[in-house]
Amino acid sequence: MTTDKTYDPVTFDIIQNALEAVADEMFVAQRKTSMSAIIYEVLDLSTSILDAKGEIAASGAGIPAFIGVLDKAIHGILKKFPLDEIRPGDVFASNDPYYGGVTHLNDMVLAAPVFAEDRLVAWVANIAHWNDVGGMVPGSMSSDATEIFQEGVRIPAVKLFDQGVENSAIFDILYVNTRLPDYLRGDLWAGIAGLRIGDRRVHELIDKYGADTFEAAVADFMELGETRARAALGKIRTGTYSFEEEQDTGQIHKVELTITDDEFIVDLRDNPAQAGSSNSSREGTEIAVQLAFKSFADPDAPGNGGFFRPLNIKTTPGTIFHVKEPGALGYYSEVEIRLFDMLLRALAHHFPGVVPAGNFASICGTVVGGPHPETGRHYTIVEPQVGGWGAWQGHDGPSGQFSGFHGETFNCPAEVAEARYGLAVDQLALNAGPGGEGQWRGGKGIDVHYRVRADHNFLSLGYTRSRIPPWGVDGGLDGSTNFVEVIRTDGTSEKFSFATNVEVNTGDVIRVVTANGGGYGDPKNRSEEDIARDLRNGYITPERAREIYGYEG
Secondary structure, three states: OOOOOOOOHHHHHHHHHHHHHHHHHHHHHHHHHOOOHHHHOOOOEEEEEEEOOOOEEEEEEEOHHHHHHHHHHHHHHHHHOOHHHOOOOOEEEEOOHHHOOOOOOOEEEEEEEEEEOOEEEEEEEEEEEOOOOOOOOOOOOOOOOOEHHHOOOOOOOEEEEEOOEEOHHHHHHHHHOOOOHHHHHHHHHHHHHHHHHHHHHHHHHHHHHOHHHHHHHHHHHHHHHHHHHHHHHOOOOOEEEEEEEEOOOOOEEEEEEEEOOOOEEEEOOOOOEOOOOOOOOHHHHHHHHHHHHHHHHOOOOOOOHHHHOOEEEEOOOOEOOEOOOOEOOOOHHHHHHHHHHHHHHHHHHHOOOOOOOOOOOOOOEEEEEEEOOOOOOEEEEEEOOOEOOOOEOOEOOOOOEOOOOOOOOOOOOHHHHHHHOOEEEEEEEEOOOOOOOOOEOOOOOEEEEEEEOOOOEEEEEEOOOOOOOOOOEOOOOOOOOOEEEEEOOOOOEEEEOEEEEEEEOOOOEEEEEOOOOOOEOOHHHOOHHHHHHHHHHOOOOHHHHHHHHOOOO
16 A cells, blocks of 8 residues: 555554444444335345445445445446535435436435545445335336336435435425335435444544544555455466356347456447346446456455456446446346356356356345235335255255345245235245256255235236256256246136236235256265155155156165
8 A cells, every 4th residue: 555654554454344343233223223124124235334436445234236336326426416515414315227326216325425524535325125116016116117217216316415404305205206105214214324323433433543544444455355356366267258148038148258367357248138127237237247256256355346446347338238228127136147147157167166056046026015904004025035056066055045146135034924014924935846956956945825815916026047947067957947826716827937017816825936056966976865865854756856866765
């Protein structure tokens, strides 16, 4: 680090660790005060401390793909507002992907500048999924949308507070554009509470160590991140590596990786045109690449702005990886997770032995709502789903986990779902269906049954890997697929992967099935002890065990 002043590295270490603790405290404050189970149970949020330029200095728990939003959101604010218009007491909000919101309109970013006297020294920020922000359908996520105007209220990096004074007009606009105003109000103020905790704690650090030392510690942490990234890059074989993968739709996604001594170049220019609501912003594509790069290069390094400096990402405006306004982005997550998964698969293809077999690799966003059977009040649930991860040499894949893209989050407990939502949970089990067998088998997905308790409810969803299953490795079998089955009271049923506003009524069952991960190694080499355990646990039927493993025990 170039400076005229000598700093104590121990003090730097204390400040850097303190910033991570502050981000975690912000996370806990927001979680504990939110109204919606998608936040306080599923943990569909993230928090971060950033430097004055909007680069991530430290991040809290939550969704990795969300943490990567927050630096880009601050860049959007700084692009819109001159520095002399950013003042102590300001709080900004943005959910618009075309103004730094990055993802889709359901995800609200809140950010506040931190000043030391008259100098901007840091930002505190968070992002959380709100259940409903208006738009053409309850839940605000429609696979039928073709323009962002259909997806809800757009908040284009505006001030919620101006020097500590509430801009009540913005609050009113938010409250009147949702079907769930009480929940939105609670989730909004929980986010503001998290910012206030972060602001207070960062000021305590500045008061204790001084603004210059604080900023120097942050810069040093960024340089550590970059040093770790370049060291990892130096261990990867240089060259250009191409890969393409068919998607459920029949489209082909393509990537060309070029690894040099000082750059990790990801070329995505040759990809399908944007269409419908399955598109990603340019910034969202950057996040998917950042997550794959970090997972592959150095999972234990600091995930700050410095670590991602060697990345060079190339896209073409107007494609699914670089949507142009006014393209819709409701199911952006399925585009980004497909890219994240494809990058890992490409790396697995060219650098074997590093990446496990394929996983269920979908957010599996499931939206159900309607009149509550006891109160008549409108409810909406938004649930991502867990699934099976791929096996790797010596290990079965983990079962019932969120994807690496979705990160440190949880499924909503059945007890909470039944108490808060208008549904009964008849079954919550691992997926006992076939798929993913091998010497080491893929992790199991889930098989969950929600029974509808009132008429005129609705179901919307967006699942990928619904046709093409997770891949097996070294003779292991491919996994299974993700889907939702609606079982009607008359015994008929329908299967869906993408759907909007499917009517469901009293007694109908919404069956959520997520994929088993891919297997690793020839199934004939699986140990009899492991096969017997799978049979005891109900992970495989005796008939399937005989067919795949030749097991007669």
